[in-house]
Amino acid sequence: MGKIIATGTQTPDPLRRSIADQSAIDPLAQSIQSAPVVLYADDLWKFYGDHPVVQGVSLELRGGEVLGLLGPNGAGKTTTVGMLYGGVVPSRGSVKLGSISVQTAGHKARAKMGIVTQEDNLDPDFSVIENLIHFAHHYRLTGKAARTCAGELLALVNLEDQAHQAIDELSGGMKRRLVLARALINRPQVVFLDEPTTGLDPDARQEFWKLVTYLKQQGSSILLTTHYMDEAQRLCDRLMLLQEGRFIDQGTPLELIERTIGREVVEIAGIDEATVQKLAAQTQTWWRSFGDGFLMALPAEPSGLWQQLSGLQPDRLLRRHANLEDVFLRLTGDRLE
């Protein structure tokens, strides 16, 4: 059997680059920290019957911030987002957008929100541009103003050529972009993106990410739920990890990775568990089973452990940068699928 020994440092890694960048003071991160809180949720709980789905979630979203809610399916992400925009009534707790209570004046709050739900609920009875024009009507935007707004939004999401097409003729990525355009009609203060790229191909996801980055540059606050690690790392200033309805940790992607795992991990296969356990105990590092082998965090001074592992001549040995998937494996024991 051929042996695979590799390190994951050959290809440029945007995360690693940004770790280096973060060693200097990040003016953008500083400006977000000093920005006012636009959305505030206090002690949100949601029960269905006696079953708690969300348990004591509190969060703050600041102006211009992209906050990611990360968690496996069933962690309570969508329910939490629903409570934030008023689609789900909390069993206890409250949400405020500025001074507006979402629970008692949801329609007022939603006038300042843009909501992209998981499902494509575009209007199949209307063409692409009519979807925007008629939705603008709910914001009291009518006539020429609505048509102008719809045209601008189609240009923004690069759907001008599809303006008069039927919804059924659009690809999945185009539909998601149109739902986003619809959510931006009223220049929202806060945009909710609930798993916006689930089911999209890589190209369509890239296109969607560009729009999110653009919105952030324009100063919108964004709350994103996802279970895609790369999406969370690329787009989010801060992450909150959810498991079984509770927040288990939060921080910037880099903070979470460094604090929970360290800088690097090793994927190893072809050696017995007792050996891995012994090595981990010696170096006081974290490990767990991973596929047909093991995953092991490398300590701050990794060379000793790395040499020992290499010396064991395992069937497979891969040294790579730690990522959010590893964070989640350590914190929850679950994969983010």
Add this chain to the structure above:
Amino acid sequence: MTQAIKPLSRTTGWQWPPEWQPVTLWGIYSVWHRHAKVYQRTWLVNCLPPLSEPIIYLVAFGYGLTPLVGEVSYFDRTVPYLNFIAPAMMAVGVLFQSFFEGAYASFIRLNFQKTWQALLTAPLSFTEVFLGDWLWATTKGMIAGSLTGLIAVVWGLYSIGHFLVAIPIMLLGSLLFAAMGLFTAGSVRTVDQVNIPIFMLIVPMFTLCGTYFPRETLPTVLKYVATILPLSSLIDLLRWNLGLSPFWGLQILWLLGLMVIFVLLAARAIYPQLIK
């Protein structure tokens, strides 16, 4: 820890009476406007059933049965058969169009197109979306009833004055049957289940409520059952030009009461599907 925290009362997302949320006229109008725009896209096709249906019924039953029936005795008056069925055709138009819009179309908007869910991401409250849908189904009933009424006026079966008085009566009927439709849309789980109230209620009403013959010809028990059904009250009220029941006030109250009950039932059925 979870045991120590007692959930508040809204654990199921529903309270009785329903938690009516803020309502603006614009919000209701905007939802109604959306449905009207969809209708407008294919208005010619959409206008066909409410126009053709009463003409077919009037021609078929009028010319087909008039030679056999000739005249009908109604409140001690003898009236030509066509004059007898014309107001009933208006009521049938109201029944079919408002109920089917409320039941089928709203079910599709709720469960397939997710239109309600999309509207609730806009600055609209549940109450506005609900009322907008209800009033649109009511509008469909009014379109059908009014077109039938106008045909009856042109045919010389109903005077323009009678027709003007019939408008608020048809409105009451449309509001009721639209609410019954919405209650159906909120209660059934598959689109095929919409057939249950159609065959258990709508078709029996269509045939037994004095549409094509006076209810007096029915066996006593069946006559009372048919009289309780709301289409009977609507038809009796629309036949006011031929004679008015001494219970006409009660019939209006009956329709109003049923309308309130079905609106609340419909809201109760739909609300938890949208606001979890």
